Amino acid sequence: MNRSLLVIDDDQRLGQLLQEFLGREGYRVLTANSAEMALEIDVKVDGLVLDVMMPGMTGIELTKMVRDNKTVFAPQIPIILLTARSEVDDRIVGLQAGASDYLPKPFDPRELLLRIANILPAQIMADLVYGGVTISPNTGEVMRDGVRLELSEREHSMMAKLAQAQGEPVSRDILGEVSWEAALNSRAVDVQINRLRRQVEIDPANPRIILTRRNRGYCLAKPDPVS
Template sequence: MSEARTHGRSGPVAGAGAGRHLLVVDDDDRIRELLKEFLAREGYRVTGAAHAAAARRLMELIEFDLVVLDVMMPGESGFDLTTWVRSKAETSKTPVLLLTARGDPDDRIEGLSRGADDYMSKPFDPRELALRVDAILRRTGGKPLTPREIKLGPA
């Protein structure tokens, strides 16, 4: 049984982070590193990606339990990456939590209609992010590992 964690004044929360692997995708290095550090302190294993192309490469090799994804990135948006995540058999069940500085209701509707599980507007309290991640993972439960073939060198 994992230890209980506390989220400031909100009290103890079951250690849902234990063993869960998150992917944080944000083009802002400072925000990405802060999110990685905070979520790691909450008990999660965390990998970061600076843009959608890097996130795609990682998701083709590693099975993540949840993706925390910035919407506004240069090149491919978080909306487009969410659509890609949902379109692939290997990642279609992976929960996605979108983060954005755009809090317009139309943007939230766009993100949710593309398949996001939740949507948070920046700025936000990191404790709320951790609680939302915990809630999504609690609802989605553990997903069975799917076999993947990795080829190294000529085959």
């Protein structure tokens, strides 16, 4: 099941842009234009992305309410605060209120994506099976006919990211930044995917596991049904 997020920001355009961007990366995203509107949403979500400066209740006030268990949200839910104020004192106030992380505006959506991934609790996901190939979404480990493939750290990270997306396309930008090593450009990501296909696929020229989604990136095919 895809992870779900609630983006709370009085800037409706930003909320829509984040909904589209995060949605493309596999998240189910709800939006609210105010803290008051968010409190009326009775849907379980895995994380909150919350603007600090909003008319009415501020993001800091809502964060405190969540941590004090005075809302519909779980008190331990991960919270990222967004704000145009980037002074150290402002960040300290947000973190003291209980925020999990703090991101100054303007920001690159890719940085927000990485911060979200860092604060959401890890999910233990079942292995994906494709005939004789088994892929672990948790580690990126690949077994072929019972033998573990010797993949690099970056290749493990790429396979884990693709497997965790559960069939949704993962962009080249995201795949290029999954490792602690230097980021890869789009062409280098394509080269890395081709290397993975040569190890994983029976016929790398006609892949059946690691698929290309034009203008969107790469995804894994639907795995064999669980017996």
